[in-house]
Amino acid sequence: MPIGNAQPSVRPAPAGRTGPARGGLSTERAGNRARRSRGGARAERFAPYILVAPAVLIIVALRLYPLILGVNFSFTGDGVRNGLAVGLDNYRELFHDPLFRTALGNVGLLVLLLPVAVAIPGLLATFIYLRVPGHRFYRGVYFFPAVLSPVIVGAIFNLLLAFDGPLNAVLASVGVRPVDWLGDPDVAMFMVVGVHVWATFGMALVVFLAGFATLDAALLDAARVDGASLPQVIWHVIVPGLSRTIQFVFVTTLIGMLTSMFGLLFVMTSGGPEGSTYLPEYYIWIQQGQMNRPALASAASTILFVIMIVVGLLQIKLLKRAGRED
Known part of the structure; x- marks a missing residue:
């Protein structure tokens, strides 16, 4: 037959290559991708909660639950009324003691001295940073000093601050009368707080140095170029830049x-003289460990917890308000 009359050959479409089948497969794949996307988004949403769940359970079991039990125990009695509900009797007794x-008055003193206790490591960290x-x-x-035991620190300063100790000997050499640093009710608490600040400010110093690592050095350079003095640099540059660290x-x-x-307190004064160096922590130990009054100690612990939260x-x-004003 002539070549011109030959019919064009038609090749059969391969299986699975038809238009409708191809569209159905694409739709199925798109659905799978959408389901995987939704599943991934759901997993990402719940991942943080899953990661923090063990820590939350530990805090609830070892911190929150005992705290609730302690608060509840503070409304029960001691001695012959052990386990009986007494309402607010323990709290009334505390405030009459x-x-x-x-x-509580010494807690107020600590709050007043707190800015000094924070400023000392802050200034020292500033000098180290500079x-x-x-x-x-x-x-x-x-x-x-931060690595020393409080017992060792207390023993050392008992020797230094004794009435016949080295500090009074130095004062006597310059004509100053000796001071009973740990035996005078008006002085003893200040001495204990001062020793505590000396023994513990090293940790706060480390925190301040870590905060300085986040401070923009360009701000300090700009302040120096503008001729700012060191107090101005500290107050207008460093303090605002370290506001979260300071908090x-x-x-x-x-x-x-x-x-x-x-x-x-136990090593240096044992709460004396005349109870002038009592703090809630020491009072709680006396009631629990020596007076065998756990319910009253629980009430004192609850008050201490509330004080820490409020202050x-x-x-x-x-x-925060001071930071906004700056």
């Missing part, structure tokens, strides 16, 4: 003052 009122001569040596020396140090220092001075929140609020 002169020793507990003295302990690389004063010997800053590497000072960094180690300043941190050294953290304020809160942790306050907690340390209220809950970590037992060792020093800590007030400090943060005041610092």
Whole structure:
């Protein structure tokens, strides 16, 4: 037959290559991708909760639940009324106890001295950051007291502050009468707080140095170019730049003052003279360990917890307001 009359050959379409089939497969793949996308988004949404769940469970089991039990126990009685509900009797007894009122007054003293306890490591960290001569040596020396036991620190300062100790000997050599540093009710608490600040400011120093690592050095250079003095640099550049670090140090220092001075108090003054160095922490130990009054101690612990929460929140609020004003 002539070539011109030949019919064009038609090749059969391969299986699975037809138009409708191809469209159905694409739709199925798109659906699979959408389902995987939704599943991935759901997993990402719940991942943070899954990661923090073990820590939350530990906090609830070891912190929150005992705290609730302690608060509940504070409304029960001691002695012949052990386990019986007594309402607010324990709290009334606390506020009628002169020793507990003295302990609360000393808490107020600690709050007043708190800015000093924060300013000391802050200034020392500033000098180290500005690389004063010997800053590497000072960094180690300043941190050294933080590794000492409170018992050792208390024993050392008992010798230094004794009535016939080296400090009074130095004062006598310049014609100053000796002072009973740990036996005078008007002086003893200040001495214990001063020793506590000396022994613990190394940790706050480390926190401040970590905060300085986030400070923009260009701001300091600009302040120097503008001729700002060191106090101006500290107040207008460093303090605003470290506002969050300062808030953290304020809160942790306050907690340390209220809950970590037992060792020093026990070794240096044992709450004396005349109960002038009592703090809630020491009062709680006396009631629980010596007087065998756990319910009253629980009530004192609850009040101490409320004080820390209230004072800590007030400090943060005041610092935030000061930061906005700057």
